[in-house]
Amino acid sequence: MATARDTETSKVLELAQPLPLDGGQSLEGVRIAYETHGTLNEARDNAILICHALTGDQYVMSDHPKTGKPGWWVRMVGPGKPIDTDRFFIICANVIGSCMGSTGPASLAPDGKPYGMRFPVITIRDMVRGHIALLDALGIDSLYAVVGGSMGGMQALSLAASFSERARAALVIASTARHSAQNIAFHEVGRQAIMADPDWREGAYYEAKENGGKGPEKGLSVARMAAHITYLSEAGLTEKFGRRLQDRSEKTFGFDADFQVESYLRYQGLSFTDRFDANSYLYITRAMDYFDLAEEHGGMLAKAFARSKARFCLVSFDTDWLYPTSESRNVVHALNAAGLPVSFVELSAPFGHDSFLLDVPALDRVVEGFLGEGR
């Protein structure tokens, strides 16, 4: 269960200045919800920014206030852990566009009503602009490192490329420098599932929900189910579920969840709708699809890192088919071309893309080793 202490760990920064966006607009009254752990040293040079994934949040270490579950990276972050809070000052901020306290489509627009689809389409770099504003407010000129998996890795790359003076190291796990056609396709299925739900109401469902009505939970649930398949490996699904039946010895010759994998997916879909806003899902997937770091820098990925002096570490997983090793290798080649120090490892793990969140001891060692090198 969430406790008072847990919610207290999440702070909110209100930006005094409008946040400029890649789309040409700017966003006023931006709030950024974040957590910090550990202590910023006197030199203010021991800060690590952890960037979260699509449906992640700032609760990297402390219990999630809605689900009561432990923070999403407690296995990696904490006293004596690979990202050691005894040594580093850890910052994790909810990205703009999300729904855990930072400004997003569910937030109130200047007219006092929720933005809904009036929220501007944002990019990964816009999320990073929010992070930079937070670093400014915290008085941190240069991060010891920026770290992230999946969409978090995109933010880490974007920060290292576009705000190169703000980070001395970047650790990019199970990520990519651009969304592939297949990545876009899966996201588009999810968006269409949400937008096909009549309770989506062109994004203006917040009032209906407040009055006891429904939002597009069914559509959001289907979107989550489709995405969830891409987070796991085929072999992992086979090992975890195979064709095993759920609480029954025979097929029912009906449309109940006969198979464990069906039951699991339905649960993943339904439980997601309790903690996530459907419009945020639309906006964040759009930001990911728009992400193409080379395109932002004249079409050459190496150019993106031309002004960087950071050292990099790229990690991929052999069973990750969402952002396969070739995507990480693509980044490594660009960093090599830019003459930057980079280490790269493909780890073997059975969990597919989700490996970056799960029990992969080899990842712990890579993270600890890379962060240790900067001593």
Place this chain on the structure above:
Amino acid sequence: MATARDTETSKVLELAQPLPLDGGQSLEGVRIAYETHGTLNEARDNAILICHALTGDQYVMSDHPKTGKPGWWVRMVGPGKPIDTDRFFIICANVIGSCMGSTGPASLAPDGKPYGMRFPVITIRDMVRGHIALLDALGIDSLYAVVGGSMGGMQALSLAASFSERARAALVIASTARHSAQNIAFHEVGRQAIMADPDWREGAYYEAKENGGKGPEKGLSVARMAAHITYLSEAGLTEKFGRRLQDRSEKTFGFDADFQVESYLRYQGLSFTDRFDANSYLYITRAMDYFDLAEEHGGMLAKAFARSKARFCLVSFDTDWLYPTSESRNVVHALNAAGLPVSFVELSAPFGHDSFLLDVPALDRVVEGFLGEGR
């Protein structure tokens, strides 16, 4: 455009006897819509049954009456083609559960109203029982060959296993002897998308549609989009679409189909709803998920073929991640164990699972060669 001649090619068999089903029920008044091409010889031993895939139909050679498009396998079937109508008598029947003339959930039940979800859950073997009834009616004791790709391959395997005296050869392309957890998962997403659509009305949408209302077209469209991704390879999607924009030079920073792959998927989804019944999609995907040929035969796949005397040919494609080569190899090992003659080839083709329908000249040669061996 469909012509009178085209529609004339589709015939309908009405079964006098109820069709027994794996679920324990039996289905009365079954109609089986089918096409034939070529001439049955005097010995009645030159018939080839072609089995269609999930959303396929009997229009293997002639124009589709709804879309006006050429038959789905014109490149393979016809005079002088690998499946040569100058030599063979070709039969292709719409599977039961489908919606192109054979009995399915949109058909009228004995009470004069559409079955909807009162239609019994069927299996791949039940579809094959329909085919066998058709062979009986046509006076064909033994097929020269049964041929199919994807779900058509499942039917070919099922026929060879459960009605072993009825086919002297089986050609199984891009298929599997059982649905994997990942296969089931993708189908479940599609079913949930349909069932989440309020216009699905628990399957009883036919009356609403007849009265000018809607069926679950939005849900069906999302289901088709999700499935379509699995039919293509990641590399194929990248080559075909990459991150290219659709009829625009800049991203719109909105939720239109900016990317070609989005536009393509939306079109695939929408156009599908014009030709396919949502309940049929539920029932046929369920039949595929239930398919496990080993399970039907005591858990040992080799046992499924214990009574067979047929020769087999298995074909897989290197970019097919829906039914990868390992699935075909699994069948080959079982056929080896059963002591049956089997040839097996993995073809290289860029189109993913859809390769069996597309321009892969090597497949033509394999099909022609395998069918030629039986002379």
